[in-house]
Amino acid sequence: MSEECCPGDFASCVRREFPALDRKVYLDSACIGVAPVRAVRAVTDLVQGMQYCTAESGTEMHGRLNELRASARPLAARLIGAEASDIALVESATHGLKIALESLPLHAGDEVLLPDLEFIQLGVMCRQLEDRGITVRTVPHDPSGRIGVDAVRAELTPAVKVLALSSVQWTNGFRADLADLSELCRGRGVWLLVDAAQHVGALPFDVRRTPVDLLVCGGHKWLCSPFGTGFLYLAPAARPRLRRPLAGFFAARPPARTWGEAFLRPDLTPLRAYEFTDDAHAWETGGTGNYPGAVGLSAALSLFLELRPQRVEAHLRTLTDYLIEGLDRLGFTVVSPREARHRSGIVTFGTGRAAGDLHLLRALLTAGIAVGVRYTSGVGGVRVSCHLYNTLRDVDALLEAAEDWRRGPRRTTAPRARTRQLPRAAAQIVRQRALIDALDDDLMGIVTARGGVSRGIRRSRTEGALSRTDLAREREVVERFHDRLGQDGTRLALELLRMCKGDT
Structure with a gap:
Protein backbone atom coordinates (compact mmCIF):
# COMPACT_ATOMS: atom_id res chain seq x y z
CA MET A 1 0.00 0.00 0.00
CA SER A 2 1.23 3.47 -0.76
CA GLU A 3 -0.46 5.06 2.21
CA GLU A 4 0.90 4.36 5.65
CA CYS A 5 -1.31 3.30 8.52
CA CYS A 6 -1.93 5.89 11.16
CA PRO A 7 -1.02 4.35 14.56
CA GLY A 8 -4.26 5.71 15.98
CA ASP A 9 -6.24 4.01 13.22
CA PHE A 10 -5.26 0.44 14.11
CA ALA A 11 -8.59 -1.28 13.39
CA SER A 12 -9.31 0.34 10.01
CA CYS A 13 -5.76 -0.30 8.82
CA VAL A 14 -6.07 -3.97 9.72
CA ARG A 15 -9.41 -4.22 7.90
CA ARG A 16 -7.83 -2.77 4.76
CA GLU A 17 -4.89 -5.17 4.91
CA PHE A 18 -6.86 -8.35 5.69
CA PRO A 19 -10.24 -7.97 3.92
CA ALA A 20 -10.92 -11.70 3.56
CA LEU A 21 -11.02 -12.18 7.34
CA ASP A 22 -14.22 -10.16 7.65
CA ARG A 23 -16.03 -13.41 6.84
CA LYS A 24 -13.69 -15.98 8.36
CA VAL A 25 -12.70 -16.87 11.93
CA TYR A 26 -8.99 -17.59 11.64
CA LEU A 27 -7.32 -18.30 14.99
CA ASP A 28 -4.33 -20.36 13.83
CA SER A 29 -1.51 -17.85 13.29
CA ALA A 30 0.87 -19.94 15.41
CA CYS A 31 0.80 -22.36 12.48
CA ILE A 32 0.73 -19.92 9.56
CA GLY A 33 -0.26 -16.27 9.34
CA VAL A 34 -2.52 -14.55 6.84
CA ALA A 35 -0.73 -12.38 4.27
CA PRO A 36 -1.65 -8.67 4.22
CA VAL A 37 -2.71 -7.02 0.98
CA ARG A 38 0.55 -5.07 0.70
CA ALA A 39 2.64 -8.25 0.89
CA VAL A 40 0.59 -9.99 -1.78
CA ARG A 41 0.86 -6.94 -4.05
CA ALA A 42 4.62 -6.74 -3.52
CA VAL A 43 5.03 -10.37 -4.56
CA THR A 44 2.64 -9.94 -7.51
CA ASP A 45 4.50 -6.87 -8.75
CA LEU A 46 7.82 -8.70 -8.58
CA VAL A 47 6.73 -11.82 -10.43
CA GLN A 48 4.88 -9.77 -13.05
CA GLY A 49 8.10 -7.84 -13.60
CA MET A 50 9.84 -11.16 -14.21
CA GLN A 51 7.08 -12.33 -16.51
CA TYR A 52 7.28 -9.26 -18.71
CA CYS A 53 11.07 -8.76 -18.51
CA THR A 54 10.85 -5.14 -17.34
CA ALA A 55 14.63 -4.79 -16.86
CA GLU A 56 17.04 -3.93 -19.67
CA SER A 57 18.97 -7.18 -19.19
CA GLY A 58 19.18 -10.23 -16.96
CA THR A 59 22.19 -8.71 -15.21
CA GLU A 60 20.23 -5.57 -14.38
CA MET A 61 17.28 -7.63 -13.20
CA HIS A 62 19.45 -9.75 -10.92
CA GLY A 63 21.00 -6.66 -9.38
CA ARG A 64 17.57 -5.14 -8.84
CA LEU A 65 16.32 -8.37 -7.22
CA ASN A 66 19.28 -8.40 -4.82
CA GLU A 67 18.53 -4.80 -3.83
CA LEU A 68 14.87 -5.64 -3.22
CA ARG A 69 15.85 -8.62 -1.10
CA ALA A 70 18.31 -6.55 0.92
CA SER A 71 15.57 -4.06 1.84
CA ALA A 72 14.18 -6.60 4.32
CA ARG A 73 17.29 -6.44 6.53
CA PRO A 74 16.87 -2.90 7.93
CA LEU A 75 13.16 -3.48 8.50
CA ALA A 76 13.79 -6.69 10.47
CA ALA A 77 16.52 -4.89 12.40
CA ARG A 78 14.19 -2.03 13.38
CA LEU A 79 11.59 -4.49 14.61
CA ILE A 80 13.98 -6.03 17.18
CA GLY A 81 16.13 -3.00 18.00
CA ALA A 82 19.18 -4.12 16.01
CA GLU A 83 21.23 -2.74 13.11
CA ALA A 84 20.85 -3.87 9.51
CA SER A 85 24.41 -5.22 9.66
CA ASP A 86 23.26 -7.66 12.37
CA ILE A 87 20.66 -9.34 10.14
CA ALA A 88 21.07 -12.27 7.76
CA LEU A 89 18.10 -13.30 5.63
CA VAL A 90 17.23 -16.99 5.68
CA GLU A 91 14.72 -19.16 3.87
CA SER A 92 12.96 -20.39 7.03
CA ALA A 93 13.44 -20.76 10.77
CA THR A 94 14.86 -24.23 10.07
CA HIS A 95 17.43 -22.76 7.70
CA GLY A 96 18.34 -20.13 10.29
CA LEU A 97 18.71 -22.71 13.06
CA LYS A 98 20.96 -24.82 10.85
CA ILE A 99 23.24 -21.84 10.14
CA ALA A 100 23.26 -20.79 13.80
CA LEU A 101 24.12 -24.23 15.18
CA GLU A 102 26.81 -24.87 12.57
CA SER A 103 28.35 -21.48 13.32
CA LEU A 104 28.78 -22.09 17.05
CA PRO A 105 32.36 -23.10 17.98
CA LEU A 106 31.44 -26.41 19.57
CA HIS A 107 33.73 -29.40 20.15
CA ALA A 108 33.39 -33.04 21.13
CA GLY A 109 32.40 -33.27 24.77
CA ASP A 110 30.42 -30.02 24.77
CA GLU A 111 26.74 -30.05 25.70
CA VAL A 112 23.67 -28.23 24.36
CA LEU A 113 20.70 -27.63 26.63
CA LEU A 114 17.10 -27.14 25.50
CA PRO A 115 13.66 -27.28 27.21
CA ASP A 116 11.65 -30.46 26.81
CA LEU A 117 8.70 -28.40 25.49
CA GLU A 118 10.57 -27.30 22.37
CA PHE A 119 9.26 -27.34 18.83
CA ILE A 120 10.36 -30.54 17.13
CA GLN A 121 12.52 -28.73 14.55
CA LEU A 122 14.89 -27.42 17.21
CA GLY A 123 15.22 -30.95 18.55
CA VAL A 124 15.92 -32.31 15.07
CA MET A 125 18.63 -29.69 14.46
CA CYS A 126 20.31 -30.24 17.84
CA ARG A 127 20.31 -34.04 17.57
CA GLN A 128 22.37 -33.75 14.39
CA LEU A 129 25.18 -32.23 16.48
CA GLU A 130 25.67 -35.62 18.13
CA ASP A 131 27.63 -36.77 15.07
CA ARG A 132 30.32 -34.30 16.19
CA GLY A 133 30.46 -35.77 19.70
CA ILE A 134 28.21 -33.10 21.20
CA THR A 135 25.62 -34.14 23.80
CA VAL A 136 22.11 -32.70 23.82
CA ARG A 137 20.12 -32.63 27.08
CA THR A 138 16.71 -31.27 28.03
CA VAL A 139 15.43 -29.15 30.90
CA PRO A 140 12.21 -30.67 32.28
CA HIS A 141 9.12 -28.51 32.61
CA ASP A 142 7.33 -28.09 35.92
CA PRO A 143 3.78 -29.40 36.56
CA SER A 144 2.29 -26.12 35.31
CA GLY A 145 4.03 -26.41 31.93
CA ARG A 146 6.72 -23.79 32.58
CA ILE A 147 10.49 -23.79 32.22
CA GLY A 148 11.83 -21.77 35.14
CA VAL A 149 15.19 -20.02 35.40
CA ASP A 150 16.07 -22.14 38.44
CA ALA A 151 15.39 -25.31 36.44
CA VAL A 152 17.80 -24.13 33.74
CA ARG A 153 20.39 -23.11 36.32
CA ALA A 154 20.27 -26.58 37.85
CA GLU A 155 21.20 -28.13 34.49
CA LEU A 156 24.07 -25.75 33.65
CA THR A 157 27.08 -27.98 34.18
CA PRO A 158 30.55 -26.79 33.04
CA ALA A 159 30.12 -28.86 29.87
CA VAL A 160 27.05 -26.88 28.74
CA LYS A 161 28.10 -24.39 26.07
CA VAL A 162 24.72 -23.53 24.51
CA LEU A 163 21.22 -22.86 25.79
CA ALA A 164 18.83 -23.11 22.84
CA LEU A 165 15.16 -22.33 23.42
CA SER A 166 12.03 -20.73 22.03
CA SER A 167 11.17 -17.42 23.65
CA VAL A 168 7.50 -18.51 23.36
CA GLN A 169 6.66 -22.20 23.46
CA TRP A 170 4.57 -23.48 20.61
CA THR A 171 2.14 -25.75 22.48
CA ASN A 172 1.08 -23.67 25.49
CA GLY A 173 2.35 -20.17 24.64
CA PHE A 174 4.64 -19.98 27.69
CA ARG A 175 6.89 -16.91 27.42
CA ALA A 176 10.33 -17.51 28.96
CA ASP A 177 12.07 -15.21 31.45
CA LEU A 178 14.46 -14.30 28.67
CA ALA A 179 16.09 -11.33 30.43
CA ASP A 180 17.01 -13.49 33.45
CA LEU A 181 18.14 -16.36 31.22
CA SER A 182 20.27 -13.92 29.22
CA GLU A 183 21.97 -12.69 32.38
CA LEU A 184 22.48 -16.27 33.56
CA CYS A 185 24.10 -17.30 30.27
CA ARG A 186 26.37 -14.28 30.13
CA GLY A 187 27.57 -14.98 33.67
CA ARG A 188 28.37 -18.61 32.80
CA GLY A 189 29.87 -17.97 29.35
CA VAL A 190 27.06 -19.95 27.67
CA TRP A 191 25.83 -19.14 24.16
CA LEU A 192 22.16 -18.13 24.06
CA LEU A 193 20.32 -19.17 20.88
CA VAL A 194 16.68 -18.07 20.69
CA ASP A 195 13.96 -19.28 18.33
CA ALA A 196 11.53 -16.33 18.22
CA ALA A 197 9.16 -17.74 15.59
CA GLN A 198 6.22 -17.65 18.04
CA HIS A 199 7.23 -14.27 19.50
CA VAL A 200 8.22 -11.63 16.95
CA GLY A 201 5.18 -10.10 15.29
CA ALA A 202 2.93 -10.83 18.26
CA LEU A 203 5.04 -9.35 21.07
CA PRO A 204 7.79 -6.70 21.23
CA PHE A 205 11.38 -7.94 21.26
CA ASP A 206 14.37 -5.64 21.79
CA VAL A 207 17.86 -7.15 21.69
CA ARG A 208 19.23 -3.99 23.35
CA ARG A 209 17.20 -4.71 26.48
CA THR A 210 17.45 -8.48 26.29
CA PRO A 211 20.84 -9.40 24.84
CA VAL A 212 20.98 -12.69 22.95
CA ASP A 213 23.82 -14.11 20.88
CA LEU A 214 21.74 -15.54 18.04
CA LEU A 215 18.04 -15.18 17.25
CA VAL A 216 16.08 -16.95 14.52
CA CYS A 217 12.62 -15.96 13.30
CA GLY A 218 10.57 -17.43 10.48
CA GLY A 219 8.37 -15.04 8.54
CA HIS A 220 5.25 -17.07 7.76
CA LYS A 221 3.70 -17.19 11.23
CA TRP A 222 3.15 -14.02 13.27
CA LEU A 223 4.95 -11.81 10.72
CA CYS A 224 2.42 -12.86 8.04
CA SER A 225 4.94 -13.13 5.23
CA PRO A 226 3.34 -15.01 2.33
CA PHE A 227 6.39 -17.04 1.33
CA GLY A 228 8.97 -19.13 3.19
CA THR A 229 11.53 -16.67 4.52
CA GLY A 230 12.78 -15.20 7.77
CA PHE A 231 15.81 -13.66 9.40
CA LEU A 232 18.75 -14.53 11.63
CA TYR A 233 20.14 -12.00 14.13
CA LEU A 234 23.82 -12.32 15.02
CA ALA A 235 24.99 -10.07 17.85
CA PRO A 236 27.98 -7.86 16.94
CA ALA A 237 30.01 -9.18 19.88
CA ALA A 238 29.24 -12.75 18.89
CA ARG A 239 30.18 -12.63 15.20
CA PRO A 240 33.99 -12.59 15.62
CA ARG A 241 33.75 -15.83 17.64
CA LEU A 242 31.40 -17.64 15.25
CA ARG A 243 32.49 -20.02 12.53
CA ARG A 244 31.82 -18.81 8.99
CA PRO A 245 29.50 -21.13 7.08
CA LEU A 246 30.03 -22.05 3.45
CA ALA A 247 28.69 -19.20 1.35
CA GLY A 248 28.37 -18.13 -2.28
CA PHE A 249 29.77 -15.04 -3.98
CA PHE A 250 26.82 -12.78 -3.16
CA ALA A 251 27.99 -12.95 0.48
CA ALA A 252 31.47 -11.71 -0.53
CA ARG A 253 32.63 -8.22 -1.46
CA PRO A 254 32.71 -7.82 -5.28
CA PRO A 255 36.02 -6.81 -6.92
CA ALA A 256 34.15 -3.89 -8.50
CA ARG A 257 31.25 -1.64 -7.50
CA THR A 258 28.81 -4.50 -8.11
CA TRP A 259 29.09 -8.13 -9.16
CA GLY A 260 27.42 -7.19 -12.43
CA GLU A 261 30.33 -4.83 -13.18
CA ALA A 262 32.85 -7.45 -12.00
CA PHE A 263 31.54 -9.88 -14.64
CA LEU A 264 32.64 -7.41 -17.35
CA ARG A 265 36.30 -7.56 -16.34
CA PRO A 266 38.52 -9.86 -18.45
CA ASP A 267 40.80 -10.56 -15.46
CA LEU A 268 38.01 -12.13 -13.37
CA THR A 269 38.93 -15.69 -12.35
CA PRO A 270 37.16 -18.23 -10.11
CA LEU A 271 40.13 -19.01 -7.83
CA ARG A 272 40.82 -15.62 -6.35
CA ALA A 273 41.06 -14.23 -2.84
CA TYR A 274 37.50 -13.53 -1.74
CA GLU A 275 36.90 -11.04 1.03
CA PHE A 276 33.77 -11.42 3.12
CA THR A 277 32.08 -8.66 5.05
CA ASP A 278 32.03 -8.70 8.84
CA ASP A 279 28.27 -8.06 8.72
CA ALA A 280 25.75 -10.83 9.33
CA HIS A 281 25.22 -10.79 5.56
CA ALA A 282 28.26 -13.09 5.36
CA TRP A 283 26.26 -15.86 7.03
CA GLU A 284 23.70 -15.94 4.21
CA THR A 285 23.80 -18.63 1.54
CA GLY A 286 25.18 -16.14 -0.94
CA GLY A 287 23.38 -17.47 -4.00
CA THR A 288 20.16 -16.63 -5.82
CA GLY A 289 17.68 -16.04 -3.00
CA ASN A 290 13.98 -16.35 -2.42
CA TYR A 291 13.21 -12.94 -3.92
CA PRO A 292 9.39 -13.21 -3.78
CA GLY A 293 9.67 -14.24 -0.14
CA ALA A 294 11.96 -11.34 0.69
CA VAL A 295 9.74 -8.66 -0.86
CA GLY A 296 6.72 -10.22 0.84
CA LEU A 297 8.59 -10.17 4.15
CA SER A 298 9.62 -6.54 3.62
CA ALA A 299 6.04 -5.47 2.99
CA ALA A 300 4.74 -7.42 5.99
CA LEU A 301 7.47 -5.97 8.24
CA SER A 302 6.53 -2.47 7.15
CA LEU A 303 2.98 -3.08 8.39
CA PHE A 304 4.12 -4.22 11.83
CA LEU A 305 6.47 -1.25 12.15
CA GLU A 306 3.66 1.16 11.25
CA LEU A 307 1.22 -0.41 13.70
CA ARG A 308 3.95 -0.71 16.38
CA PRO A 309 4.62 -3.95 18.30
CA GLN A 310 3.31 -2.45 21.56
CA ARG A 311 -0.09 -1.78 19.96
CA VAL A 312 -0.24 -5.32 18.59
CA GLU A 313 0.61 -6.75 22.02
CA ALA A 314 -2.09 -4.63 23.71
CA HIS A 315 -4.64 -5.84 21.16
CA LEU A 316 -3.66 -9.48 21.76
CA ARG A 317 -3.85 -9.00 25.52
CA THR A 318 -7.45 -7.77 25.19
CA LEU A 319 -8.39 -10.79 23.08
CA THR A 320 -6.63 -13.39 25.22
CA ASP A 321 -8.01 -11.94 28.48
CA TYR A 322 -11.51 -12.20 27.03
CA LEU A 323 -10.86 -15.71 25.74
CA ILE A 324 -9.49 -17.02 29.05
CA GLU A 325 -12.42 -15.53 30.94
CA GLY A 326 -14.84 -17.25 28.56
CA LEU A 327 -13.07 -20.61 28.79
CA ASP A 328 -13.17 -20.41 32.60
CA ARG A 329 -16.87 -19.69 32.45
CA LEU A 330 -17.46 -22.74 30.27
CA GLY A 331 -15.41 -24.99 32.53
CA PHE A 332 -12.53 -25.81 30.18
CA THR A 333 -8.99 -26.22 31.52
CA VAL A 334 -6.72 -23.37 30.47
CA VAL A 335 -3.26 -24.85 29.89
CA SER A 336 -1.48 -21.57 29.04
CA PRO A 337 0.04 -19.35 31.74
CA ARG A 338 -2.10 -16.60 33.21
CA GLU A 339 0.66 -14.29 34.49
CA ALA A 340 1.20 -11.29 32.21
CA ARG A 341 4.97 -11.79 31.93
CA HIS A 342 4.51 -15.38 30.72
CA ARG A 343 1.61 -14.72 28.33
CA SER A 344 1.75 -14.57 24.53
CA GLY A 345 -0.70 -14.65 21.63
CA ILE A 346 -1.27 -18.38 22.19
CA VAL A 347 -3.98 -19.67 24.52
CA THR A 348 -4.19 -23.45 24.84
CA PHE A 349 -7.04 -25.19 26.62
CA GLY A 350 -8.22 -28.73 27.11
CA THR A 351 -11.21 -30.91 27.77
CA GLY A 352 -9.39 -33.19 30.20
CA ARG A 353 -8.76 -35.93 27.61
CA ALA A 354 -6.62 -35.98 24.47
CA ALA A 355 -9.45 -37.74 22.59
CA GLY A 356 -11.84 -35.02 23.74
CA ASP A 357 -9.47 -32.31 22.49
CA LEU A 358 -9.40 -33.90 19.04
CA HIS A 359 -13.17 -34.28 19.00
CA LEU A 360 -13.58 -30.62 19.93
CA LEU A 361 -11.06 -29.63 17.24
CA ARG A 362 -13.15 -31.36 14.59
CA ALA A 363 -16.28 -29.60 15.84
CA LEU A 364 -14.58 -26.18 15.71
CA LEU A 365 -13.22 -26.76 12.22
CA THR A 366 -16.67 -27.87 11.05
CA ALA A 367 -18.09 -24.63 12.45
CA GLY A 368 -15.60 -22.68 10.30
CA ILE A 369 -13.20 -21.77 13.13
CA ALA A 370 -9.54 -22.37 12.31
CA VAL A 371 -7.57 -23.58 15.36
CA GLY A 372 -5.17 -26.45 16.01
CA VAL A 373 -4.22 -29.12 18.54
CA ARG A 374 -0.60 -29.39 19.66
CA TYR A 375 1.25 -31.45 22.31
CA THR A 376 4.84 -31.73 23.46
CA SER A 377 6.04 -33.81 26.40
CA GLY A 378 2.48 -34.22 27.61
CA VAL A 379 1.69 -30.48 27.55
CA GLY A 380 -0.89 -29.10 25.12
CA GLY A 381 -4.47 -29.17 23.95
CA VAL A 382 -6.60 -27.04 21.64
CA ARG A 383 -4.32 -24.19 20.57
CA VAL A 384 -5.88 -20.81 19.81
CA SER A 385 -3.61 -18.10 18.44
CA CYS A 386 -5.12 -14.61 18.37
CA HIS A 387 -3.43 -12.07 16.14
CA LEU A 388 -3.76 -8.45 15.09
CA TYR A 389 -6.51 -9.22 12.58
CA ASN A 390 -8.74 -11.00 15.10
CA THR A 391 -11.62 -9.40 16.99
CA LEU A 392 -13.76 -10.09 20.04
CA ARG A 393 -16.38 -11.33 17.59
CA ASP A 394 -13.98 -14.09 16.53
CA VAL A 395 -13.45 -15.08 20.15
CA ASP A 396 -17.23 -15.12 20.72
CA ALA A 397 -17.64 -17.44 17.74
CA LEU A 398 -15.06 -19.82 19.19
CA LEU A 399 -16.65 -19.77 22.65
CA GLU A 400 -20.16 -20.33 21.25
CA ALA A 401 -19.00 -23.29 19.16
CA ALA A 402 -17.11 -24.75 22.14
CA GLU A 403 -20.20 -24.34 24.32
CA ASP A 404 -22.36 -26.07 21.70
CA TRP A 405 -19.90 -28.97 21.63
CA ARG A 406 -19.88 -29.23 25.42
CA ARG A 407 -23.68 -29.40 25.52
CA GLY A 408 -23.64 -32.27 23.07
CA PRO A 409 -25.96 -32.93 20.09
CA ARG A 410 -29.35 -31.27 20.39
CA ARG A 411 -32.60 -33.14 19.82
CA THR A 412 -34.19 -32.28 16.51
CA THR A 413 -36.85 -33.67 14.22
CA ALA A 414 -34.50 -33.35 11.26
CA PRO A 415 -32.51 -36.44 10.22
Missing part, protein backbone atom coordinates in the same frame (compact mmCIF):
# COMPACT_ATOMS: atom_id res chain seq x y z
CA ARG A 416 -29.18 -36.81 12.08
CA ALA A 417 -27.16 -36.74 8.86
CA ARG A 418 -28.75 -33.44 7.85
CA THR A 419 -27.87 -31.97 11.28
CA ARG A 420 -24.22 -32.77 10.64
CA GLN A 421 -24.21 -31.51 7.07
CA LEU A 422 -25.71 -28.06 7.62
CA PRO A 423 -22.86 -26.61 9.77
CA ARG A 424 -20.27 -28.14 7.45
CA ALA A 425 -21.93 -26.68 4.35
CA ALA A 426 -22.29 -23.25 5.95
CA ALA A 427 -18.65 -23.26 7.02
CA GLN A 428 -17.57 -24.30 3.53
CA ILE A 429 -19.56 -21.43 2.00
CA VAL A 430 -17.88 -18.98 4.39
CA ARG A 431 -14.45 -20.23 3.35
CA GLN A 432 -15.33 -20.14 -0.35
CA ARG A 433 -16.69 -16.59 -0.10
CA ALA A 434 -13.53 -15.49 1.68
CA LEU A 435 -11.53 -16.92 -1.23
CA ILE A 436 -13.76 -15.10 -3.72
CA ASP A 437 -13.15 -11.83 -1.84
CA ALA A 438 -9.41 -12.43 -1.91
CA LEU A 439 -9.49 -13.21 -5.63
CA ASP A 440 -11.53 -10.06 -6.27
CA ASP A 441 -8.90 -8.04 -4.41
CA ASP A 442 -6.25 -9.62 -6.65
CA LEU A 443 -8.28 -8.78 -9.76
CA MET A 444 -8.66 -5.14 -8.73
CA GLY A 445 -4.95 -4.92 -8.01
CA ILE A 446 -4.09 -6.42 -11.39
CA VAL A 447 -6.44 -4.06 -13.22
CA THR A 448 -4.82 -1.11 -11.45
CA ALA A 449 -1.36 -2.38 -12.35
CA ARG A 450 -2.44 -2.92 -15.97
CA GLY A 451 -3.68 0.64 -16.15
CA GLY A 452 -0.30 1.91 -14.94
CA VAL A 453 1.57 -0.07 -17.60
CA SER A 454 -0.87 1.08 -20.31
CA ARG A 455 -0.38 4.72 -19.37
CA GLY A 456 3.37 4.20 -19.54
CA ILE A 457 3.04 2.80 -23.07
CA ARG A 458 0.95 5.79 -24.15
CA ARG A 459 3.54 8.20 -22.75
CA SER A 460 6.26 6.35 -24.66
CA ARG A 461 4.21 6.55 -27.87
CA THR A 462 3.66 10.28 -27.34
CA GLU A 463 7.37 10.88 -26.73
CA GLY A 464 8.16 8.91 -29.89
CA ALA A 465 5.70 10.99 -31.93
CA LEU A 466 3.55 7.90 -32.55
CA SER A 467 -0.24 7.75 -32.61
CA ARG A 468 -1.87 7.55 -29.20
CA THR A 469 -3.65 4.28 -30.02
CA ASP A 470 -2.40 1.11 -31.72
CA LEU A 471 -5.57 -0.41 -33.15
CA ALA A 472 -3.82 -3.56 -34.37
CA ARG A 473 -2.55 -4.19 -30.86
CA GLU A 474 -6.03 -3.66 -29.40
CA ARG A 475 -7.49 -6.18 -31.87
CA GLU A 476 -4.82 -8.66 -30.77
CA VAL A 477 -5.83 -8.21 -27.11
CA VAL A 478 -9.53 -8.68 -27.89
CA GLU A 479 -8.87 -11.81 -29.97
CA ARG A 480 -6.76 -13.33 -27.18
CA PHE A 481 -9.54 -12.83 -24.63
CA HIS A 482 -12.13 -14.14 -27.09
CA ASP A 483 -10.11 -17.31 -27.77
CA ARG A 484 -9.95 -18.08 -24.01
CA LEU A 485 -13.34 -16.88 -22.76
CA GLY A 486 -15.59 -16.58 -25.81
CA GLN A 487 -18.02 -13.68 -26.20
CA ASP A 488 -17.72 -12.80 -22.50
CA GLY A 489 -13.97 -12.49 -23.06
CA THR A 490 -14.58 -10.03 -25.88
CA ARG A 491 -16.71 -7.82 -23.64
CA LEU A 492 -14.17 -8.08 -20.81
CA ALA A 493 -11.28 -7.12 -23.11
CA LEU A 494 -13.13 -4.09 -24.48
CA GLU A 495 -13.96 -2.93 -20.94
CA LEU A 496 -10.33 -3.37 -19.84
CA LEU A 497 -9.09 -1.39 -22.83
CA ARG A 498 -11.51 1.39 -21.96
CA MET A 499 -10.62 1.43 -18.27
CA CYS A 500 -6.85 1.24 -18.73
CA LYS A 501 -6.29 3.89 -21.40
CA GLY A 502 -6.05 6.79 -18.95
CA ASP A 503 -4.73 10.26 -19.72
CA THR A 504 -1.21 11.16 -20.74
